[in-house]
Amino acid sequence: MQVTWNPNTCCHAGVCVKSLPEVFKVEDGEFVIDPSKASEKEVENVVSQCPSGALKIEEQ
Numbered sequence: 716m717q718v719t720w721n722p723n724t725c726c727h728a729g730v731c732v733k734s735l736p737e738v739f740k741v742e743d744g745e746f747v748i749d750p751s752k753a754s755e756k757e758v759e760n761v762v763s764q765c766p767s768g769a770l771k772i773e774e775q
């Protein structure tokens with residue numbers, strides 16, 4: 716599973732980083748997503764809560 720993030724769509728509500736900080740985090744000023752740090756269900760749950768639709772799941 717891969718999660719993509721559209722910086723132009725993101726409204727920086729922070730739902731993702733607050734809900735799953737091990738998966739969605741800012742490192743050296745870059746937003747990084749590591750879906751392997753949580754279960755697919757947890758990641759899907761947070762992606763569905765993103766208010767702007769900036770996060771998208773891509774099955775590989």
Ligand code: SF4
Pocket residue numbers: 720724725726727728729730731732764765766767768769770
């Ligand atoms: S939840 Fe969505 S809108 Fe909010 S910070 Fe994360 S990607 Fe951006």
